[in-house]
Amino acid sequence: MNSFSGRRRLTVAALTSLVLAAGATACGSGLGGTETRTADSGTYTIWDPYPQFGKDSAWAKLLNGCGDKAGVKIKRTAFDTSDLSNKVLLAAQQDNSPDVLIVDNPVVPTLAEAGVLTTTDDNKLDTSKVDPNLLGAGQSGGKTYGTPVGANTLALYYNKDVLKVAGVDITSVKDWTSLTAALEKVKKAGKKGITFSAIGTEEGSFQFLPWFWGSGAKLTRLDSPQGVSALSLWTDWLEKGHAPNSVINNTQTTSWQEFASGDYAFAENGTWQLANAEKAGFGYGVLPIPGAEGGTAAAPTGGEFVTIPVQSDTGRYTTTRKLASCLTGAENLYTTDTTLSYMAPTSEIQDKQVAADAKLKPWAEAVKAAKGRTSGGLGTKYPKISEQMWKAVQSALSGAKSPKDALAAARSAVNQP
Structure with missing residues (x-):
């Protein structure tokens, strides 16, 4: 396992990428310090x-x-997602x-x-049952760098x-046409249509992606x-009053608060709101986000990977593998x-979850269609x-540019051919 000890120099570009890639759902503040080594090797x-x-x-x-x-004993430190990313790079440098x-x-x-992580080929983590x-989402350059601890995603x-x-x-809502028709009926009935998050951050891109991918579009051609x-x-929904102008500034939390008011027919949000849905005080259901022409749109996967960072003391890997395998094994x-x-992240355990709680069935469907x-x-x-995608969404929804011009500017900014 001596191959683990090699690492590449960490760059400013890597730090910048991590800040931009920060997760869409995590929140909170850190617990504990950042020291990882103690005198006790156990x-x-x-x-x-x-x-x-x-x-x-x-x-x-x-x-x-x-x-x-x-x-062994466990020394755990918890961070906000964006804070964790930067702390990891700094720790690796040291x-x-x-x-x-x-x-x-x-x-x-x-x-x-950046050379921070070992591969699953090196650390022998078993990923054979993972969907x-x-x-x-944990693959780069043909190699796998961890295994998902679980997944969340978006649905309606x-x-x-x-x-x-x-x-x-x-049951009539099967594609974009029938969804928009439903929103028109809701408006005629004096109710509000759909709420989502289109804020100018990763959350906005996260929420736009099911519609982008559901159209058949690819991120290589914005x-x-x-x-x-x-x-x-999305722009038409705002113009016709099917979605509120507040979506431009909505986080996923504030969007949920709008839906929880009981006035909206639909809300795009994630698995993490299930407990709040139970407390909302009205009957609710969950529908996988439909593709433009029907079927289930690919929504982005949220959730984390269990990874094993590179260590100069390679003797620690045997125990580390046991810890990672414990967290992600079927047991x-x-x-x-x-x-x-x-x-x-495995069909076997998903089936067990649905058997225990039938309300998870649409989420299982959404996760099976999702992608990193x-x-x-x-x-x-x-x-x-x-970053350019969420800027395009903001530009179009605010009326500053047409959807076509906004996405053309985005494409140009990332130098796509």
Whole structure:
């Protein structure tokens, strides 16, 4: 395993990419310090982006349980997602990386290119049962740099009461035409249509991608006719009053708050809102986001990868592998993803989740159709593309440019042929 010890020089470009690739859903502040080494070689460090889970949480107990099984103590540090990314690069520069790193999936290719992570070929993590569309987010240059701890994604929540008043049968919503027709009925009934997040950050790109991909567009050609049709859909919804102007500044949280008011028929949001949906006080359902011509649109995968950073002390890898395997193996995966409110990355555990809670069925469908933002060889190119995408969305929705001109400017900015 001496091949693990090689690392490339970390660059300013890598730091910049990590800032832009910061996840769309994590929040909170860090717990603990950034030191990873202690005098006790029986202590192993884990960094994660879940500051919402304290020392007595099910998540912390799961980590400690994996430590007990491996015969070591766990020193856990939790950071906000964007803060974690930068801390990892700085720690790697100082040869002070954590033993196990759980990191937002779009960041994995950047860390891999910077030489921070070991590959699954090197560290022998088993990824054979992971759904290929989910594993793709952790791949770069033909190599895999970790395994997903779980996945979340986007779908459409709908308010059953609003749709009933408007005379909309949810089973009729199968594509963009029928969805827009439903929104027109909702408007005629005096209710509000659909809310989403189009803010000028990664959250805006995250929410636009299902429509962009659902049109048949590809991130390698931002201003294709298909891509323009997706942005035109959103723009038309605003112009016709089917979506509020507030979407331009909405985060996914504020968008959810609009839907939770009970006035909206639909909201694009994620798995992480399920608990809030149960508390909303009205009947709700979940529908996978439809493609332009029908079927389920590919939504971007959220969620983190369990990775093993490069260590100069290669003797630590044997135990580190045990810890990573414990978190992502079939024995604990159901518990892990229930704790994190994620869909599992394997069909076997997804089926178990749906069997335990039928409300997860549309989420399982959405996850099976989802794909990583950096997949398809985009890797570290994604952050720049995403930045120009959200700028184009902002420009079109504000009326500053037409959807076609906004995406043409985006394409030019990322030098796409």
